[in-house]
Amino acid sequence: MQTTAAASWEYKNEFFSIIIRESEHHPGSYIFCSGISIPKFDPICWGKAGICSNPAFKGLQLLRADVSYYALQLGIVTKNADIPCESKGGYGDGWYQENALLIEDASPEAVQAILVFSARDLVQTVLTACYPDVKVPAGSLDPKAMQTFLESLIVPNYKELAPPPIARRQAA
Numbered sequence: 001m002q003t004t005a006a007a008s009w010e011y012k013n014e015f016f017s018i019i020i021r022e023s024e025h026h027p028g029s030y031i032f033c034s035g036i037s038i039p040k041f042d043p044i045c046w047g048k049a050g051i052c053s054n055p056a057f058k059g060l061q062l063l064r065a066d067v068s069y070y071a072l073q074l075g076i077v078t079k080n081a082d083i084p085c086e087s088k089g090g091y092g093d094g095w096y097q098e099n100a101l102l103i104e105d106a107s108p109e110a111v112q113a114i115l116v117f118s119a120r121d122l123v124q125t126v127l128t129a130c131y132p133d134v135k136v137p138a139g140s141l142d143p144k145a146m147q148t149f150l151e152s153l154i155v156p157n158y159k160e161l162a163p164p165p166i167a168r169r170q171a172a
Contacts, residue, residue: 013147033085035097036060043154048130055129
């Protein structure tokens with residue numbers, strides 16, 4: 001019996017993970033999974049949004065819609081995959097994942113373009129809420145370079161500098 005390996009693309013670092021893999025149940029289609037580490041983004045986003053408005057979490061939620069729109073511009077249809085994303089270990093506490101998205105009838109080149117778009121879009125969406133004037137550097141950043149960029153935005157001792165928004169409101 002001959003088996004073929006399913007195609008898979010990954011963009012992973014300590015801040016977020018995007019995995020696109022060939023669908024076992026829909027030939028020619030792909031499963032898009034994304035996850036984000038809230039604790040890694042906290043030193044970047046702390047105190048920048050109101051209660052229940054974590055920019056990293058919201059960025060992850062918006063990513064599905066942005067990926068669907070980007071795919072549509074490429075002539076590709078997406079829909080809810082009705083399966084949970086598979087956690088590939090190493091995530092730990094504070095990692096959140098969105099439900100899987102099915103990317104239908106896409107070429108491997110289109111999937112690669114979606115992966116690159118997704119990484120930039122996720123980070124820029126989060127930064128728009130935290131640092132509106134900061135833009136993701138131009139060009140294609142590999143996962144390590146993106147991590148280095150995000151680490152450059154970390155505020156050391158961020159919890160000591162200012163109380164979170166809810167504490168400021170209660171003190172007033």
